[in-house]
Structures are given as C-alpha cells and as structure tokens.
Amino acid sequence: MAAGIVNIRRDVDDKFYRYRMPLLLTKIEGKGNGIKTVIPNMSDVARALSRPPTYPTKFFGSELGAQTSVDEKNDRYIVNGAHDATRLRELLDGFIDKFVLCGACKNPETDLVLTKGEIIVRDCKACGERTNVDMRHKLTTYIVKNPPKKTKKGKKGGHAEAPTTGTPPEPAADGENAEGGGEDGAGSDDELTRRIKAEAEQLNKDTTLEDEGWSADTSPEAVKARMEALAQGMTGVSVGAGADDEDEDEDADSPYAVLGRWVAENRSASAVDVFKKVQELGIEKKHKAVQVLAERLFTEQVVNEIPKYQAVFVKMVSGEKHQKALLGGIEKLAGYDHPELVATIPKILMAFYQADVLDEEVIQAWGTHVSKKYVDKETSKRVRKASEPFLKWLEEADDGEDE
CATH class of the missing domain: 1.25.40.180 (Serine Threonine Protein Phosphatase 5, Tetratricopeptide repeat)
Structure with missing residues (x-):
C-alpha cells in the first residue's frame, strides 16, 4: 500500500507547500506481552526529514516510555506495545518541531550539527541561523552518542543520513498514485515532484541566506x-x-x-x-x-x-x-x-x-x-x-x- 504524502509541517494547510513527506504508517504485530508496533515506512519518512530513522524511532520510545527495536539492515523499526497511527503521527510532529524545524524561521531545511562542546544545533540552510536543540530531552543523549553521519568534510559539521530535505518519496511499486495527488489535479508523483521543484526554484531566488543567495x-x-x-x-x-x-x-x-x-x-x-x-x-x-x-x-x-x-x-x-x-x-x-x-x-x-x-x-x-x-x-x-x-x-x- 502506498503511503499518502503530507506536509512536513502538518499545521500548514497548503497543498503547494514545498516540504513534503510520506504519511507515517503503522502495523501491529504479536499479542499479549509480545505485542509491538512496526513502522514500515520509517526510512522514507526519515529520508524526507534528512534525519536517520533511528532518531524518530528513539523519540517515540522516550515519549511513550516504551522499548524500541532497530534493525537497520532489514529496515525494521519497532516500538513495543500497541500504538495507533494517529498517536505516532502526533509524536512525529513533536519530533519535527524539536529536532527538524529551524528555531528561527520554522523551515525544515536544516542539518543537525554536534558542536565540539556536545551541544546539538539545527543549522538552517534557508535563513542561515543556528539554533540550539533543547538538551534536556532524553533523545539528545542518544544523538550525542550516535551523531549524524558526516557526508562531506567541512566546518559546518555532518549531515544526517538523508541527503535532501523535503524530497517526495519514490512512486509506489504497484503504480498507485500517492495521496495528495489526484484530488487537486496534480496527477502522479512525477507531476507533483515537477511542480514542487519549479516552486522551489522560484523560492530559492527570494530566500534570504540560501546557499546560492550568498x-x-x-x-x-x-x-x-x-x-x-x-x-x-x-x-x-x-x-x-x-x-x-x-x-x-x-x-x-x-x-x-x-x-x-x-x-x-x-x-x-x-x-x-x-x-x-x-x-x-x-x-x-x-x-x-x-x-x-x-x-x-x-x-x-x-x-x-x-x-x-x-x-x-x-x-x-x-x-x-x-x-x-x-x-x-x-x-x-x-x-x-x-x-x-x-x-x-x-x-x-x-x-x-x-x-x-x-x-x-x-x-x-x-x-x-x-x-x-x-x-x-x-x-x-x-x-x-x-x-x-x-x-x-x-x-x-x-x-x-x-x-
């Protein structure tokens, strides 16, 4: 089943909003004391957020007081207990607000950077600001021990595993269109991608402190x-x-x-x-x-x-x-x-x-x-x-x- 596509900031009611991600999906497995919630598309969601999939998974565990299980090799991300999709989507909004959105302009086009003083900052590519993450949250301990992987050598620190913020996921293998495409006349994911890229190109011309704008x-x-x-x-x-x-x-x-x-x-x-x-x-x-x-x-x-x-x-x-x-x-x-x-x-x-x-x-x-x-x-x-x-x-x- 193909996941629908939603705005990274779900409080933004704009179908042309530039930054998109797959709608988080859940699947309940097991029963009794062994019941668990599997998140089958966690990698796709994390890729759209430019964060390692382990981060939101561990965030869910800390917020729910539940154990988590991560099997990156087999792409399995699990939270112990039965948790419905609506609850986990709400928690994902919290993760995005605390660990993705720029603290200054609320743009999700950020990288997490671990400074030499072990302070986690959100380095915004849109406005150029660096804003600190709330180091009181339990997830910060995990991030300090498992910092974002560096993709290139430079002074600005490493980038998260996903290379591009806000990139829509690939079309479903069975050819079905993702949610958010057909109803507004966007058509397939390819058409939606073209529209977003066209809008992004125009936005980049006007965005203060974009890399090209410097x-x-x-x-x-x-x-x-x-x-x-x-x-x-x-x-x-x-x-x-x-x-x-x-x-x-x-x-x-x-x-x-x-x-x-x-x-x-x-x-x-x-x-x-x-x-x-x-x-x-x-x-x-x-x-x-x-x-x-x-x-x-x-x-x-x-x-x-x-x-x-x-x-x-x-x-x-x-x-x-x-x-x-x-x-x-x-x-x-x-x-x-x-x-x-x-x-x-x-x-x-x-x-x-x-x-x-x-x-x-x-x-x-x-x-x-x-x-x-x-x-x-x-x-x-x-x-x-x-x-x-x-x-x-x-x-x-x-x-x-x-x-």
Whole structure:
C-alpha cells in the first residue's frame, strides 16, 4: 500500500507547500506481552526529514516510555506495545518541531550539527541561523552518542543520513498514485515532484541566506552601486592592522574601511543585514573582511553578541587564513578597543570554538606564537596570556575526551 504524502509541517494547510513527506504508517504485530508496533515506512519518512530513522524511532520510545527495536539492515523499526497511527503521527510532529524545524524561521531545511562542546544545533540552510536543540530531552543523549553521519568534510559539521530535505518519496511499486495527488489535479508523483521543484526554484531566488543567495550580485547595476558606495565613503574610522598587512588596502575609502564604519553605525543590524553589506562591498570571501567584522562588529558585550552573528562567521570563515584573521580581529578588539575584555578572551574563544568557526589546531598555534601582525608585541603577549585557561582546557580535553 502506498503511503499518502503530507506536509512536513502538518499545521500548514497548503497543498503547494514545498516540504513534503510520506504519511507515517503503522502495523501491529504479536499479542499479549509480545505485542509491538512496526513502522514500515520509517526510512522514507526519515529520508524526507534528512534525519536517520533511528532518531524518530528513539523519540517515540522516550515519549511513550516504551522499548524500541532497530534493525537497520532489514529496515525494521519497532516500538513495543500497541500504538495507533494517529498517536505516532502526533509524536512525529513533536519530533519535527524539536529536532527538524529551524528555531528561527520554522523551515525544515536544516542539518543537525554536534558542536565540539556536545551541544546539538539545527543549522538552517534557508535563513542561515543556528539554533540550539533543547538538551534536556532524553533523545539528545542518544544523538550525542550516535551523531549524524558526516557526508562531506567541512566546518559546518555532518549531515544526517538523508541527503535532501523535503524530497517526495519514490512512486509506489504497484503504480498507485500517492495521496495528495489526484484530488487537486496534480496527477502522479512525477507531476507533483515537477511542480514542487519549479516552486522551489522560484523560492530559492527570494530566500534570504540560501546557499546560492550568498554569492555577490555581479550585474552592472549592482557593481555600479558598490562603486558609488565606495566613492561616498566617510573619513574617520581606520581599520588598519600591523606592519605585516602590506597587501591590504588601508585607504579610508577601501571596502574594509567602509564596512568598519557601517557596522559601527548599525549596531542593531541583523546577521542577514551584515552579510548583505559584505556582499554589497564584494568582499565576502576576503579574510580581511573577517578581521574587520571581529574588531568592529562587537562591543564589550561580545560574549552575548557572538550567537547573534555566528552565522555570518560560519559562512565567511572557510580556511586557516580566515581563522587567523578572526583571531587578529579579536586581538584588536580586546587589546586596543576594549581592554576590559582581555580577561574574557577564554569565553570569546570558547564561543567561536563551539560554533565550529575556530579549529583547535589553529587556536593552539595562535596561542603559543606571539605576533605583531595585528597589534604590538606587548598587547599580543597580554592577549595570549589571558587565553591560557582555554588553551589548557583544550590540552586536557585531548588527554581525556570525557573532560
């Protein structure tokens, strides 16, 4: 029997909603103390959610107080006891809300990422935000011990086993159309898929912080606008670095100076606004832009501000050079602009480390080598001296993973 297709968010009453999944099916087997509920299409449902099928199965068990059985080889997912489909569908809605939907925009196009601090976050591909999962739920213990499999090497962490969020399931083997197709004139699953893809293509053009949306607009009008913005740059704020930055443009009208002034004058700007400004200036891939943001974007409340803007750094920091530039910006922020922040250097490093923006090896190399690239030698020593508690914590964490 073919499963019907429903919206991933069942509270959305829109037959053209982009994100779809098979309707969860159940089958009662056994009797007496051996009665159990088999979920025959759990793999298909999990694939549509981009989550391993073990996660919703274990979620059902924790919510129902029931034992679960998982046989991935034979594609069997079982919850002990007799549970009707309606109840399990309601629980699946809860799983989706807690472990799939973005906490900011409620879009299901997310990956689960386990940070180095063993905090589970939902990394949203639609709005760019990273929102924490409620670590009080019992399922989080299982996820920490069985993290999502990494499908590619990168800073953003692993992806769940299912590669595509919201992809409709394959048509039934017997040729029957899935529910939600014929009644509204959609026809077969193939026609429904084509319609969803067409709508998704249009939505991607308008969705803020989509992967494709992070690229700079290179149209003649956009280039002209950027040039005019540079030509009208105000004098005043310098974002100069140390003597080793001879390859960077320190002119008051450089894009880096313009960026530094803009973030200083727009403290209420969101992460989206900041990245759009970086794009407008055409420097979203430049390590110097990362350094300027680290120095100028934050205030003395930097520890509380990092979560607000971490999506920008996750997107822009793509290599060791970018990480070094970020650390350089932190040196200038604490060493020159806000000396009172020197004591909080360990907290600042921890925040970027747990967000998977800074790598352990880069931090350790930075912490043990004084440099005059961004600040004077004495300031560099003072900042690195303050970082020693965090560096020691990294060493101890290497010696014993439990710590």
